[in-house]
Amino acid sequence: MVADRASASMQARGRLSEEAANLQPRIVPYSGRTEWMRVLLLIAVLAVIVLGTTTLTTILLYSTAIKEQGERLLEMAQSQARTIEAIARQDSYHLEPGTGDAPNFLDVLIDAHAQYKGFGETGEFTLAKMDAGQIIFLLSHRHYDLDYPEPVPMDSDWAEPMRRALQGETGTVIGLDYRGVPVLAAFEPVSEASLGIVAKIDLAEIRAPYVAAALKTLVPALATILLGAFLFTRITRPIVRRVAESQQLYQDLVETMHDGLGIQDEHGLLQYVNDQYCNILERRREELIGSPTEQFMTPESKAQFEQEMVHRRSGTSSSYEVAFTLPDGSEVATLVSPQPILDARGVFQGSFATISRIAHLKEIELALREEKEQAQRYLDIAGVMFAVLDVQGKIVLINKKGVDILGYDGYSDLLGRDWFETCVPSDSREMVRGVFRQIMSEEMVPVEHFENPVITRAGNTRVISWHNTILKDADGIPTGTLSSGEDITEQRQAEKERLEMESLLRQGQKLESIGTLASGVAHEINNPLTGIINYAQLIHDRIEDSKLKEFALGIIEEGNRVAAIVKSLLSFSRQENERHSPASMAGIIDATLNLIGSNLRKDQIQLTVDVAPGLPLLKCRSQQLQQVLLNLLTNARDALNERYPEFHEDKTLRITVQQLERDGRSWIRTVVEDHGNGIAPDIVERIFDPFFSTKPRERGTGLGLSVSYGLVRDHHGQLIVESVPNATTRFIMDLPVENGWSVNA
Numbered sequence: 001m002v003a004d005r006a007s008a009s010m011q012a013r014g015r016l017s018e019e020a021a022n023l024q025p026r027i028v029p030y031s032g033r034t035e036w037m038r039v040l041l042l043i044a045v046l047a048v049i050v051l052g053t054t055t056l057t058t059i060l061l062y063s064t065a066i067k068e069q070g071e072r073l074l075e076m077a078q079s080q081a082r083t084i085e086a087i088a089r090q091d092s093y094h095l096e097p098g099t100g101d102a103p104n105f106l107d108v109l110i111d112a113h114a115q116y117k118g119f120g121e122t123g124e125f126t127l128a129k130m131d132a133g134q135i136i137f138l139l140s141h142r143h144y145d146l147d148y149p150e151p152v153p154m155d156s157d158w159a160e161p162m163r164r165a166l167q168g169e170t171g172t173v174i175g176l177d178y179r180g181v182p183v184l185a186a187f188e189p190v191s192e193a194s195l196g197i198v199a200k201i202d203l204a205e206i207r208a209p210y211v212a213a214a215l216k217t218l219v220p221a222l223a224t225i226l227l228g229a230f231l232f233t234r235i236t237r238p239i240v241r242r243v244a245e246s247q248q249l250y251q252d253l254v255e256t257m258h259d260g261l262g263i264q265d266e267h268g269l270l271q272y273v274n275d276q277y278c279n280i281l282e283r284r285r286e287e288l289i290g291s292p293t294e295q296f297m298t299p300e301s302k303a304q305f306e307q308e309m310v311h312r313r314s315g316t317s318s319s320y321e322v323a324f325t326l327p328d329g330s331e332v333a334t335l336v337s338p339q340p341i342l343d344a345r346g347v348f349q350g351s352f353a354t355i356s357r358i359a360h361l362k363e364i365e366l367a368l369r370e371e372k373e374q375a376q377r378y379l380d381i382a383g384v385m386f387a388v389l390d391v392q393g394k395i396v397l398i399n400k401k402g403v404d405i406l407g408y409d410g411y412s413d414l415l416g417r418d419w420f421e422t423c424v425p426s427d428s429r430e431m432v433r434g435v436f437r438q439i440m441s442e443e444m445v446p447v448e449h450f451e452n453p454v455i456t457r458a459g460n461t462r463v464i465s466w467h468n469t470i471l472k473d474a475d476g477i478p479t480g481t482l483s484s485g486e487d488i489t490e491q492r493q494a495e496k497e498r499l500e501m502e503s504l505l506r507q508g509q510k511l512e513s514i515g516t517l518a519s520g521v522a523h524e525i526n527n528p529l530t531g532i533i534n535y536a537q538l539i540h541d542r543i544e545d546s547k548l549k550e551f552a553l554g555i556i557e558e559g560n561r562v563a564a565i566v567k568s569l570l571s572f573s574r575q576e577n578e579r580h581s582p583a584s585m586a587g588i589i590d591a592t593l594n595l596i597g598s599n600l601r602k603d604q605i606q607l608t609v610d611v612a613p614g615l616p617l618l619k620c621r622s623q624q625l626q627q628v629l630l631n632l633l634t635n636a637r638d639a640l641n642e643r644y645p646e647f648h649e650d651k652t653l654r655i656t657v658q659q660l661e662r663d664g665r666s667w668i669r670t671v672v673e674d675h676g677n678g679i680a681p682d683i684v685e686r687i688f689d690p691f692f693s694t695k696p697r698e699r700g701t702g703l704g705l706s707v708s709y710g711l712v713r714d715h716h717g718q719l720i721v722e723s724v725p726n727a728t729t730r731f732i733m734d735l736p737v738e739n740g741w742s743v744n745a
Contacts, residue, residue: 039232051218106138122183170188181202264351266350270291273288317340386398387399388481391479393419395416396416406454408457467483533556591622606652620739632708636653643677671730678726
């Protein structure tokens with residue numbers, strides 16, 4: 001059974017191959033004889049159409065005329081029959097009973113009929129009776145020169161209308177009359193006299209005008225056909241010739257094209273191949289037609305071909321490489337470029353494809369790949385990164401140093417990706433992309449050297465010093481950029497740290513100079529201030545006027561307040577206080593408020609100080625903590641004044657100090673809280689960075705919080721910030737009671 005099926009399959013394949021071979025297109029060359037054959041065929045087709053249409057029209061009109069004429073004849077026969085019946089009844093009424101004489105009304109009818117010439121050319125009435133099986137005609141007839149027709153047997157085929165009338169029937173019929181001539185007749189019985197009457201007309205008379213009209217119509221129609229065919233030939237001859245020439249040109253192009261061309265049906269069977277297709281596969285056309293394409297492919301290419309056919313049947317296609325097996329067993333590498341053929345509903349009907357030898361292209365590709373690999377090795381040993389971008393900004397080449405700097409595993413992770421989306425920080429991405437587009441469109445002159453940050457795969461930022469070259473084609477049109485970059489991140493970081501240290505040193509020198517100046521000014525103020533206070537005390541002790549005593553006490557109080565400020569200023573500026581010493585947080589706050597309290601009152605800021613009682617002393621440098629608090633209070637004051645330029649019930653500043661336990665150690669927590677504008681979330685993390693400030697340049701250096709953070713850290717403490725924009729800002733300073741310092745160290 002298997003053998004039978006295999007044999008049947010081979011026979012079916014053979015028949016299919018033969019049928020497919022017959023489908024191989026062959027274009028018939030243009031000739032005059034072929035053209036005239038087409039014209040004659042056109043004339044014949046049109047003539048048949050006209051003849052058929054004319055005949056059908058004539059038949060329809062003739063049928064309608066027969067029907068209408070029959071109805072008229074029936075009306076005439078019935079009218080005559082009723083008239084005869086009326087005369088017969090009248091005649092019977094006047095006859096004497098029992099006389100047995102024939103009705104004399106027939107004589108009247110015969111005489112009247114002798115004067116009647118009939119209707120039309122052949123129309124007439126006939127009246128008859130049946131006697132001894134014979135039809136006896138009672139009236140003379142126009143076809144016998146007004147003589148009486150011979151009797152007709154009742155069983156004869158002639159005189160059918162009269163026979164049916166005498167049998168008592170009524171209606172119309174097409175049949176033979178008493179002459180044996182086809183007629184259209186209406187028959188009606190005359191019941192009063194046992195007679196029959198027929199009104200008839202020859203069919204030839206009814207048919208004659210329609211036949212004449214058909215002939216008159218057919219002749220000009222045929223003449224019109226001949227004229228139309230002549231004009232059609234004159235008009236279409238150049239078109240037919242051009243079409244034939246175009247077909248011949250198409251055939252020549254297909255057969256002489258450098259690439260092979262094959263057409264296959266929806267089952268993958270070849271239906272057409274050109275000569276070059278046969279040459280590439282080194283096979284005869286008869287061997288290819290009707291065979292599946294994959295039959296001639298290598299096993300590896302068959303699997304790829306099946307995958308490509310899936311895409312092709314879905315309406316998509318792309319070029320791919322296929323290796324064909326030649327008759328001698330060798331292989332030929334080809335590039336296949338297919339195109340699916342779909343019907344109006346989008347259903348796959350087959351495809352056509354061109355194939356071309358690519359052995360030489362393979363050699364070129366191999367040489368180019370080797371050169372590229374060699375160039376890549378040269379680039380990889382360079383100490384700087386190299387990157388090539390195309391006009392769209394896609395990475396087309398990058399060396400190992402570039403891959404390492406950007407933190408990727410290999411070249412494939414970067415090649416083909418958008419440089420700006422992958423390697424440029426988001427805050428400068430659009431700006432850098434815009435500059436690149438302007439350079440590619442030659443709207444901007446490129447900068448040869450510049451520094452730009454890049455973002456690594458891990459999200460870190462590296463600073464690269466770039467040297468750029470614009471790549472151009474033979475016409476001078478930019479095709480991309482070649483860039484070499486050196487990672488200078490550590491170098492720039494070292495420069496930044498050096499600048500920060502220099503700024504801190506300059507700031508320290510400024511503070512030292514301010515301290516020296518403050519110390520000198522304080523000493524100069526102390527001497528006259530002591531005299532003012534003493535003289536005010538003498539005045540107070542020696543006068544009796546209560547009003548003047550009150551003024552003297554005011555002078556003494558204000559003098560003492562100035563003395564306390566001077567003392568705090570001297571304490572802040574003295575170098576010997578840099579030693580570690582026990583100090584209370586309440587005393588540090590009081591000393592700080594002596595310096596800034598008047599400014600807070602002047603700005604109408606409501607100050608609240610809440611220091612928990614019984615707090616232990618801190619081992620610290622009190623002047624440094626005083627500096628921290630002064631910075632925090634100054635920032636809080638600026639924030640409140642910015643939000644509330646005038647008095648407001650929420651223009652408040654609160655200082656709280658309490659003791660807490662954490663990790664088995666005692667801590668002193670100091671909180672400075674204000675209700676100013678707060679700090680935006682995107683800059684909170686940078687608030688302690690050196691030189692970072694939200695204030696104008698003339699109002700802040702950006703070092704206050706940075707220095708404060710460092711001083712608290714030197715005391716083994718923590719300084720953190722909590723802020724809600726347009727609500728509150730809280731700076732929290734946690735200091736350990738025991739920090740490991742020795743007193744007076």
